[in-house]
Amino acid sequence: MDWFTAQDQWWGRMVFQRGLAAIYLVAFLVAVNQFRALLGDHGLTPVPRFLARIPWRQAPSVFYLHYSDRFLAVVAWTGVAVSAALLAGAGDHVPLWLAMALWLLLWALYLSIVNVGQLWYAFGWESLLVEAGFLAVFLGNASVGAPVAVMWLLRWLLFRLEFGAGLIKMRGDRCWRDLTCLYYHHQTQPMPGPLSRLFHLLPRPLHRAEVLANHFTQLVVPFGLFLPQPVASVAATIILVTQLWLVASGNFSWLNWMAIILAASVIDYSPLLGAAPAAGPGPVWFVALVAAVVVLVLVLSYRPARNLFSRHQLMNTSFDSLRLVNTYGAFGSVTKVxxxxxxxxxxxxxxxxxxxxxxxxxxxxxxxxxxxxxxxxxxxxxxxxxxxxxxxxxxxxxxxxxxxxxxxxxxxxxxxxxxxxxxxxxxxxxxxxxxxxxxxxxxxxxxxxxxxxxxxxxxxxxxxxxxxxxxxxxxxxxxxx
Structure with a gap:
């Protein structure tokens, strides 16, 4: 069963799982603080009205069983507690089946929120969190080695995120092709940050260099994720550094941080941290379940992969109601004013x-x-x-x-x-x-x-x-x- 696990991906799995738990924690806290006012019984776009007109098969959610602001609070606070426990490492100190159940619970609860979230949750990073959260269920815990196939699916997700964003830019606004988009973007982006004005005031030749670097990172570097180490680690590091640059220049919720933890999962940490603890593939039922999920994701990847090369590429779209495999992309057009x-x-x-x-x-x-x-x-x-x-x-x-x-x-x-x-x-x-x-x-x-x-x-x-x-x-x- 050596083909099933990879020792050099042990640390990458751990970094990804801790990072994902932290993002889940933030996402559930956002729901605790904002959901009632935006989507509650008397919110700006109430969930009960949505549930009355949209069938369950289009937006699976536990809230079809019951919705109240109090029940939403229970769901959100449960998500906070479970994600905090996983962030603290609890998943590595419980049986494998229980660790998987905790990750599955987070995925189901957050999917339930997103699927009734309407326009308030219509962002690419919501589907990104749901898709990554589903894969996390099948990464196992410290009692088993990191499943190679699932770790490669994380690379496939990062590839679609980066390459899809690069293609939508080249097919979209002309300013991406003439390298002028960043003359405007730092100023007109949805939520500028404390350094955005300084980025905007950089000389225009630097803005053009930024765009060139972005094209290289999104259209060339992602292919390196599928090459042997250390090339894959170098490609992931370039993506990670670029995402930190975006973190400094604006506020894009957890989009950049999701890309960062996905890139971090690719890096080989063994030269820095030493050999990972030895662990086998786990019980037969786990191997069989992982194999089935990998086949499912590969089959569902057909439409997102075809979309990448479509002349009419869709951006931030889900092809199934469970949001298992999605398409991504941002800023195909840039607001000038x-x-x-x-x-x-x-x-x-x-x-x-x-x-x-x-x-x-x-x-x-x-x-x-x-x-x-x-x-x-x-x-x-x-x-x-x-x-x-x-x-x-x-x-x-x-x-x-x-x-x-x-x-x-x-x-x-x-x-x-x-x-x-x-x-x-x-x-x-x-x-x-x-x-x-x-x-x-x-x-x-x-x-x-x-x-x-x-x-x-x-x-x-x-x-x-x-x-x-x-x-x-x-x-x-x-x-x-």
């Missing part, structure tokens, strides 16, 4: 020319021109991300935004906890409105003169002043915190 929606409120009984409006502050997205963009990743601020999308589309494309305004007028505490600053802590406003601004980073001279990191220009009134009585009942429903 940044627009932001700024929400304001007033207690005036009837707004007029002299009305003083006060601005709501969001935790992550740009608002106050003086504020340094925060580093939030791998944590994910779902409302802030959706506000970025809303600013690029007509209001009718984002009906949840009107519901958000209604919740602010109703002093909805779970929704208000999603914000950084509520200018009306004692009583809600009588009117709210939404303005559309164009934002750009200030240059060095403007920063010295004004102290601002952003320069913003009013574009239009996105939503005119609206009062609670103007809202339909479902948009203004109030609930106590």
């Amino acid at each position: 940044r627009h932001e929606i700024v929400i304001e409120g007033t207690r005036d009984r009837l707004p007029g020319p002299d009305t003083v409006w006060q601005e709501y502050g969001f935790k992550g997205k740009p608002g106050d021109p003086r504020r340094l963009p925060p580093q939030v990743a791998p944590y994910h601020l779902r409302l802030d991300w959706l506000m970025w999308f809303a600013a690029m589309s007509p209001l009718h494309a984002h009906p949840w935004l009107l519901t958000l305004l209604g919740r602010l007028l109703a002093d909805d505490r779970p929704v208000l906890r999603l914000l950084r600053h509520n200018p009306f802590p004692d009583a809600p406003p009588t009117y709210v409105r939404a303005l559309l601004y164009r934002y750009r980073f200030t240059d060095r001279a403007e920063r010295r003169a004004t102290g601002d990191r952003w320069h913003r220009t009013l574009v239009d009134e996105f939503v005119p002043p609206v009062a609670l009585e103007h809202m339909p009942a479902e948009r203004r429903r109030h609930r106590p915190g």
